[in-house]
Amino acid sequence: MKSRHGKRSNNLKKIILIILIIIIILSISYMVYYFYNNYKNKIDNTDILNNIEIDKTQMTEQKTERMLQIEELQKKNQEIMGWLEIEGTNINYPVLQTNDNDFYLTHNYKKENASTGSLFLDKDFDLINGSSNYLIYGHRNKQGLMFEDLMKYAKEDFYKEHTKIKFTTNKEESTYEIMSVFYSRVYYKSEQNVFRYYYFVNANNEQEYNDFVNNAKKASIYDTGVNANYGEQLLTLSTCEYSQEDGRFVVVAKKIN
DSSP states (O other), X not given: OOOHHHHHHHHHHHHHHHHHHHHHHHHHHXXXXXXXXXXXXXXXXXXXXXXXXXXXXXXXXXXOHHHHHHHHHHHHOTTEEEEEEOTTSSOXXXXXXXXXXXXXXXXXXXXXXXXXXXXXEOTTOOTTTOOSEEEEEOOBOTTSOBTGGGGGGGSHHHHHHOOEEEXXXXXXXXXXXXXXXXXXXXXXXXXXXXXXXGGOOOOSSHHHHHHHHHHHHHHOSSOOOOOOOTTOOEEEEEEEOTTSTTEEEEEEEEEOO
């Protein structure tokens, strides 16, 4: 006959075993969900163009294939503003914009929940009427999605082989030349004399424009030899960088056509 102590010991072992089984099941379920979600995000973001049918007879010098593809995508989501491409990277995605910068941090271009989020133009920037600068944000992702490959520009050798960025809207297909690459962060309000690149939307005058360009050039981790003159359209790409709190990695380019 087992003692009360023995029964308690066996009951405790059973409880611990049940808890361990539950933990294992939950862990496996999470892993399956994690890998499935990443796989789905990768498929969703790499097959976008393959699933778009356009009438190629409408293509002209003024209306390229990419512009027609954007028009088709806009029929499904009017918040798709354009398309961003960088050769030598996985960056080949639609760019969205809404009045809430948080939305596309967690949603794809179909407005579905997605951990990768989307590339999106800051809500304060006016792509229709024009701003001096277009600021585009994007997550980093271990599967190489969104702006993960932007970090390749931390190496000057990569920059030298990939100096151009292509940004297309339904009105225009444009090429930008990279001018500056730098590390930054989101600064506290109390910090003075710092370069808050994320506040530059539209230059009220030449001095404001030149201040942004000069600060970006000064912060650059290598000299590109490229400068920008007042009135030239700028494009700024920004993603998270983890070497410091609220760190950012930034690439600034100017329009050349």
